Structure formats: C-alpha cells, structure tokens
Amino acid sequence: MRLRELCLCAPLALCSSCFIVPYRGVEPAGNRHGLIAPADVEGLKPGKATRADVLCALGEPDMIFSNGARFVYHTRVAKWWWYAYMVADQIDLEFGDDVFTCFHFDEHGLLDARWEHDEGFCCTESGTISDEQVEHLTRRPASARSGR
Amino acid sequence: MLARSLRKAVALLALVCAACLADHPVRRLDSSREFPWLVEGQTTRAQIEEQLGPSDASHEDGRIRTWWLDPWNQHARKDAAWDVRSLEVFFDEQQRAEHVRGRDLPWLVEGTTTRAEIEQRIGPPGEVYNADGRACLWWFDADGNPARVEPAGRKNDGPRSLVVVFGEGERAQRVSLVQLW
Numbered sequence: 001m002r003l004r005e006l007c008l009c010a011p012l013a014l015c016s017s018c019f020i021v022p023y024r025g026v027e028p029a030g031n032r033h034g035l036i037a038p039a040d041v042e043g044l045k046p047g048k049a050t051r052a053d054v055l056c057a058l059g060e061p062d063m064i065f066s067n068g069a070r071f072v073y074h075t076r077v078a079k080w081w082w083y084a085y086m087v088a089d090q091i092d093l094e095f096g097d098d099v100f101t102c103f104h105f106d107e108h109g110l111l112d113a114r115w116e117h118d119e120g121f122c123c124t125e126s127g128t129i130s131d132e133q134v135e136h137l138t139r140r141p142a143s144a145r146s147g148r
Numbered sequence: 149m150l151a152r153s154l155r156k157a158v159a160l161l162a163l164v165c166a167a168c169l170a171d172h173p174v175r176r177l178d179s180s181r182e183f184p185w186l187v188e189g190q191t192t193r194a195q196i197e198e199q200l201g202p203s204d205a206s207h208e209d210g211r212i213r214t215w216w217l218d219p220w221n222q223h224a225r226k227d228a229a230w231d232v233r234s235l236e237v238f239f240d241e242q243q244r245a246e247h248v249r250g251r252d253l254p255w256l257v258e259g260t261t262t263r264a265e266i267e268q269r270i271g272p273p274g275e276v277y278n279a280d281g282r283a284c285l286w287w288f289d290a291d292g293n294p295a296r297v298e299p300a301g302r303k304n305d306g307p308r309s310l311v312v313v314f315g316e317g318e319r320a321q322r323v324s325l326v327q328l329w
Binding site: 025026028032033034035036037040051052055056057058059060068109 | 171172173174176204205207208212214216306308309311313322324326327328329
C-alpha cells in the first residue's frame with residue numbers, strides 16, 4: 001500500500017463508528033396510514049359510531065380481520081435512527097413504534113369497541129410486519145371498552 | 149470506496165431529515181371540490197365506476213365501497229401503484245428490476261426486465277438516486293406518456309381513499325375522501 005493510500009485510510013479507520021440520531025417522524029408506506037389525530041378517534045364512540053362513520057373518518061383500513069368485524073389502521077412512528085459506518089460498508093436501523101388503531105363492530109355494523117396497541121419495532125428501511133403478526137397482536141383485549 | 153460510503157451516509161441523513169419534518173397526518177379532503185361530478189343523493193354506483201373503474205373494497209354487502217386513488221385522484225391499485233404518475237424501480241446487481249413501485253406496466257416484470265429494456269421503452273430515468281445508482285424514477289403525464297419532468301405539486305402527498313355509502317337505487321348517500329398520509 002502506498003503512502004498516499006495509507007494517509008487516506010488512517011482517518012477513515014478512526015472515523016469508523018456508529019451513532020444514534022433521535023427523531024420523530026411518521027414513516028408512510030403503501031399499506032400504512034399517516035398520523036391519526038386523537039380527536040378523529042375520540043369522535044368515534046362505541047355504541048354510537050357505525051362502520052360507515054369509521055370508514056368516512058379514516059378511509060379504508062390497512063387490515064381487516066374476523067370477517068370484517070375488526071378494522072386495523074397501522075401507523076409507524078420512528079423514534080431513533082442508528083447508523084454504523086464501517087470502512088467497506090454501513091448499516092442502518094430504525095427504532096420506534098408500530099401503532100395499531102383497532103375497531104370492532106357488532107353484527108349490525110355498530111362500533112362495539114375500540115383500542116390501540118403499540119408494538120416496538122427495530123428494522124431496516126424496508127422492514128415490515130406480516131398480516132399474521134398483526135392479527136395476533138391486535139386481538140381484542142379484555143380491557144377494550146364496549147359500547148354495550 | 150470512502151467517497152461512496154460517505155455519499156450513502158449523506159443520502160441517508162437527508163432521508164432522516166426529511167422524515168423529521170413530515171408528520172403525514174391522515175385528513176379529510178373536500179370531496180365536492182375534488183370530484184365535482186360526484187353528487188350525494190344523485191350519482192349512482194355505475195356512474196362512479198364509469199369514471200374510476202370497479203371499487204377496490206366493499207363492506208356490508210356492497211352498501212359501502214372504497215376506491216384507492218393516487219394524489220391526482222386517479223384510480224390506483226393498493227401497494228403496487230398508489231401513484232400512477234411515477235415508476236420507481238430498484239435494480240439488482242445484474243441491472244434487473246428487483247422491486248417495482250408506482251405505475252403498473254404489464255411488460256415490466258420483477259426479476260426479469262432489465263434496465264436497458266425499460267429505457268428502450270420509456271427512455272432514460274428522470275431521476276437516479278441511491279449512491280450506487282440502483283434506484284431510478286420515471287415520470288408520466290396525465291395521459292400516461294413518459295414525461296421528462298416530475299409532475300408539478302403533490303409530490304409528498306400520499307394515496308387517498310374514496311369512501312361512498314350507497315342508499316336507495318345505489319345512489320351515493322354519503323361521500324368521503326381521505327388522504328391516508
């Protein structure tokens with residue numbers, strides 16, 4: 001290795017490191033919603049709101065389970081960004097929360113219960129969560145308020 | 149190698165900064181302004197389908213129907229083509245289309261079509277990004293023809309969901325247009 005290359009590589013080796021950047025941002029994607037305002041959800045009262053009210057307020061859900069009884073809206077909120085820089089390559093990971101806003105309807109299309117489930121995520125830019133995982137994570141908790 | 153890595157780092161930092169500035173809220177839009185032809189109590193399902201094509205989802209035995217639209221209110225398939233005025237292609241090391249987003253072109257097949265074949269049909273990309281040039285973006289005008297410049301406005305707007313609740317005679321009883329992000 002020539003002296004010039006050595007001179008170039010020395011600071012590079014010293015600079016090889018990683019850093020974490022705190023930031024907050026909604027990460028949109030084709031099958032994820034943006035930030036849902038709390039007021040939009042608060043206005044949808046169990047026992048009063050209908051399936052049409054929910055759809056008109058938030059649009060088509062990202063996932064539907066239980067034969068249309070459960071609507072799930074998914075928002076990914078990034079909180080930290082970790083970047084490791086190496087001589088030959090680099091890697092980056094995002095950390096944050098997958099927020100699932102869930103609605104359950106009765107057989108007449110009336111909103112029966114709504115709840116929110118937050119799940120931490122850590123992934124690369126293209127990382128995603130499967131429908132099966134979401135189906136499991138968003139099962140109606142016992143504490144979910146019922147309109148009845 | 150150093151320059152390449154630094155370029156990547158700068159690109160990623162720019163991406164992070166862009167994300168910092170955007171909260172992408174879900175919001176209701178004025179459907180009467182966006183769709184002056186869609187009038188509650190008058191427009192029928194057939195008339196909507198004539199304009200937008202068949203709905204993408206239906207609820208309560210078809211009483212409620214939704215259409216996925218791109219930022220220009222053009223009908224788009226969910227995931228594959230939420231923005232029909234752009235085509236985003238990520239190439240693999242052999243310059244084959246590895247991942248495609250945006251406009252749905254039947255001749256463009258992931259894992260098969262090469263960059264050269266794409267350029268032969270629709271010309272060179274309007275934008276090349278990623279430090280290694282493996283992500284390319286093509287644009288289209290309102291008629292679906294390749295465009296050399298990015299369509300004005302709405303660049304950062306996300307897809308939309310048009311929700312229509314039908315009443316008697318399959319007439320639109322309630323209409324809502326929601327910007328999803």
